[in-house]
Amino acid sequence: MGDRSATGGYDPSGIDIDAWEKLELQLEETIPNYDRVNRLMTFGQDKRWRRNVRNHATPGMKVLEVGCGPGSFAEDLVGLDVTCLDPSAEMLKVAKNRVDSARESRGESPAQYVEAIAESIPLDDNTFDMVFCLFSFRDFQDKKKGLSEIYRVLKPGGRLVICDAGKANWFHGLGGRIWMATVVQWIARYVTREKNHPWKGLANTYTQYGTNGYYRAMMKEVGFDDVQGRLLMPFMMSSRFRATKPKAE
Numbered sequence: 001m002g003d004r005s006a007t008g009g010y011d012p013s014g015i016d017i018d019a020w021e022k023l024e025l026q027l028e029e030t031i032p033n034y035d036r037v038n039r040l041m042t043f044g045q046d047k048r049w050r051r052n053v054r055n056h057a058t059p060g061m062k063v064l065e066v067g068c069g070p071g072s073f074a075e076d077l078v079g080l081d082v083t084c085l086d087p088s089a090e091m092l093k094v095a096k097n098r099v100d101s102a103r104e105s106r107g108e109s110p111a112q113y114v115e116a117i118a119e120s121i122p123l124d125d126n127t128f129d130m131v132f133c134l135f136s137f138r139d140f141q142d143k144k145k146g147l148s149e150i151y152r153v154l155k156p157g158g159r160l161v162i163c164d165a166g167k168a169n170w171f172h173g174l175g176g177r178i179w180m181a182t183v184v185q186w187i188a189r190y191v192t193r194e195k196n197h198p199w200k201g202l203a204n205t206y207t208q209y210g211t212n213g214y215y216r217a218m219m220k221e222v223g224f225d226d227v228q229g230r231l232l233m234p235f236m237m238s239s240r241f242r243a244t245k246p247k248a249e
Ligand SMILES: C[S@@+](CC[C@H](N)C(=O)[O-])C[C@H]1O[C@@H](n2cnc3c(N)ncnc32)[C@H](O)[C@@H]1O
Pocket: 024, 027, 066, 067, 068, 069, 070, 071, 072, 073, 074, 085, 086, 087, 088, 091, 116, 117, 118, 119, 133, 134, 135, 136, 139, 140, 141, 142
């Protein structure tokens, strides 16, 4: 990944464009091994986290997943009107195959796919009952802008649920960085059989990520109500944020 030169290498509010473009290439390289590495590095907890987030939706809702990647989360969104957004055409191609065949097997109509970044969502105001971000928030170029766009496309009373790597505070973040720099690297090397696997650079996105408190404050600044954000048990590896767009602005 780039060195985020514009920010001296660390800025939890976003990523400079040069570093982001390199990050996108690395994310695309993960596609063939993405689910397997995730499963191993989280001791299988990623499935539980996805279910936890998914259970916030109720049948019939119109939902948007921002940063859908290869469709690991969206394929299991049952009984919902689903839109998947991602800036990577490669990710969207894989997601479309996967999500639409799962939907077809359940007798559901295909999802909608949008190639765009969170910071500039080409969709109308007040459209969605719920927006999900699974392991994509820490990749946003500009987190406040992305949150503002999500706020705009949510209906009044609509909810945002984010699940991403957990960082409660500096000390907890240090533990996470050690985990990313050691165990995750060994697992990725084992699964990919490559010395230069993409998880080498991806560990930086955790190093440069902010704390739960930092993002809770950002969500409130954007206008969200009922903002919550906490580590998920049992391993405290990930955090889940929930926030609501007020009914009357
Ligand atoms: C690690 S994948 C997450 C995949 C999936 N959501 C899941 O449940 O595992 C992160 C995704 O975020 C996307 N992404 C990166 N920057 C983004 C941005 N600014 N706006 C929206 N998505 C972004 C990447 O293209 C990538 O597909």
